[in-house]
Amino acid sequence: MGECVRKEPCPCGDSSDALQIYEDESGFCFKCDSYFSEEELSGQASPDKSKGGSAASTITPIQGDYIFLEARGIQADTCRKYGYRVGFYEGQPAQICDVKDLNGNLIGQKIRLKGKDFRTLGKGVVESLIGAHLFSGGKKIIITEGEIDMLTLSQVQGNKYPVVSLPNGVKSVKKAIGNNLQYLANFEEVVLCFDMDEPGREAVAEAALMLMDHNVRVMNLPEKDPNEMLKKGLVQELVRAVWNAEPYRPDGLVTLDSLVEEVIKPVEIGLDWFLPTLTKHTYGRRPGEVYFFGAGTGMGKTDLFTQQMAFDVETLNKPVGVFYLEMGTVEAARRIAGKVAKKTFHIPDTGWTQEELVETIRQPSLKNRVTLFDSFGVTEWDSIKQHIIYLASQGVKLFYIDHLTALATGSEKSEKEELERVTADMAMLAKRYGLILHVISHLTTPEHGSHEEGARVTIRQFKGSRAIGFWAHFMFGLERNQQAADEEERQTTTFRILKDRYTGRAAGVTIKLGYDFETGLLYEQETFTEPSTSTEEEEPRYAF
C-alpha cells in the first residue's frame, strides 16, 4: 500500500475526498470503511472484503417513486424513510428497496416483481440487515423476515423505532445475523418477528442461537405476519405484540407459571374400562397412554380386547381402530358384533339367528365406529403406524393391537431389538397424537408351571419386557387354569395389574372375572360399586 498519495471521491458515492489512494493505486475509504484494490478502482474487479470494510456497490440503482402502497397499507413517508420505491425493472412493474451498509452507502437493491419473484442487485445484500443504516443503537431493534413487515412495524410505531429486515427471508438468517452481531450489540434488546409458520419458528431458533450473548425476545402474532395484521386493521394488537415480545425459550421448556391455568383445573378421570373395578383402580384410560396385556395361549386376551372395544363403540360412542394381525377381518367383525349382541356369532349352533347377526352388524354404532386393518400378512410396524396416523387424523383415538410379538418378526434386527424399537415408537405415537393404545404381548415360558394351567404372570415374562416395562403406563396379566377339573375354575380368569405408572397403587390388585358361555361375555365376579354420588357433581372427564 505505502503512503497516501492523493484523495478522491469514493465509488460508494460520497462526493468528498474520503478515498485515500496509496502508492500502489489501491485505496481505503473512511466513509464507507472499505478497502479497494487497484483493479477495483480501475473498474476491473469487485472489492476484496477480506481486507476489511464493506463492499460498496457500483450498481446502477433502479429508480422509482415513493407512493402509498394501498394493498399493503404502507404510507409513502414510511417508504421514503427506508428507500422503498415503486418503479420498473426489466420492463416489469417492481417494488425496489435500497440496501445500504452501516455507513449509509448504497450496496445494492432488492427488487420484488409480481408473483413473489425477488431479485437482488449488489453482492453484499445477503449479508446485510435492510434498514440497519438508519439506526445506530438504542433500547430495542426489531428484525423482520421481509421488507413489507419491516415497513409495517416501523409505521405502526410512528416510524420512530428501529426496525430492520432480513435481506432474503428466513434463508438469509444465518448470514445476515451472523454478519451483524456487533451491530446488534448496540441495542439492549433484539426482538425477532418472523412469520408464524414452521420456517419462521425454525429461523427464530437459529437466530436466537447466534444471538446468545444478546437479550433476545420473540414476538407472537395471532396472524401469519405483521402486514396481515395491518391489513386487517389490527394495529393496536400489533403494537401490543411488540411490547409483549417474550424472552426466547427453546421449544419444550415451560415455566410453572405458564402452566398455572391448566394445573388448577380439576384432575380429569380417563375413559371407562368395561370393568368398573379396573376403572376405579386406574382412574380410567387417558390420552397418550399405552397399555400392555400379557397371558399364555388361549387365555382370552383377544376376547377381553374385543369386549373392551365393543364397550367403547356401544357404551362410550367412540370409534376404534382394530389391528388383529392373526385374525381375519370377518371373524373379528363377528366377534365384535357378538359382544354387542351378547351372542357368540363366531360359533355356530349357539342359539343365535341370522337376523340377529344382520341387525347387529348393521347397527350404525358398530358399522360406523369400527375400522379393521386387513393385514394381508403385513405385520411391519412402520406400515401399521402409518395406518394408525391416518385413522388418528380421522378422529379415531382408541387402538387395539393384537399382538406386539407379531410386529417384531421379519425384521433384520433381533426380536429383542425390534421389540424395543416398536414399543418406544408406540409410546411416542400415543403421546404425540393423544391416542390410547391397547397392545397384547406374548409371554415367555414361566420358570415354574405353565400359564395355561394358571401360573402367575410377571412383568419379566413379557417378550420385550425391558422396553415394555419402561414405556407402558399400565401392564396387565391374565391368568386362568384351562385344565382345572372344576368347570367354574376353568372359566375364571384372574386379571392382574402388574404395573401402574399413574399412581403406583394399583400394582398387585387382582380382579376375578367369570365367563358366561351363553352370552360370550366376561364379567366381574365381585363388582366394585361406587358409593352413591347422586348429590355430588359429576367428575370431570377427558374431552376425548
Ligand SMILES: Nc1ncnc2c1ncn2[C@@H]1O[C@H](COP(=O)(O)OP(=O)(O)OP(=O)(O)O)[C@@H](O)[C@H]1O
Ligand atoms: N374365561 C374364559 N373361559 C372360557 N373361555 C374363554 C374365556 N375367555 C375367553 N374364552 C374363549 O377362549 C377362546 C380363546 O380366547 P382368545 O382367542 O381370546 O385367547 P388368546 O389369549 O387371545 O389366544 P392366543 O394366545 O391364541 O392369541 C375364545 O374362543 C374365547 O371365547
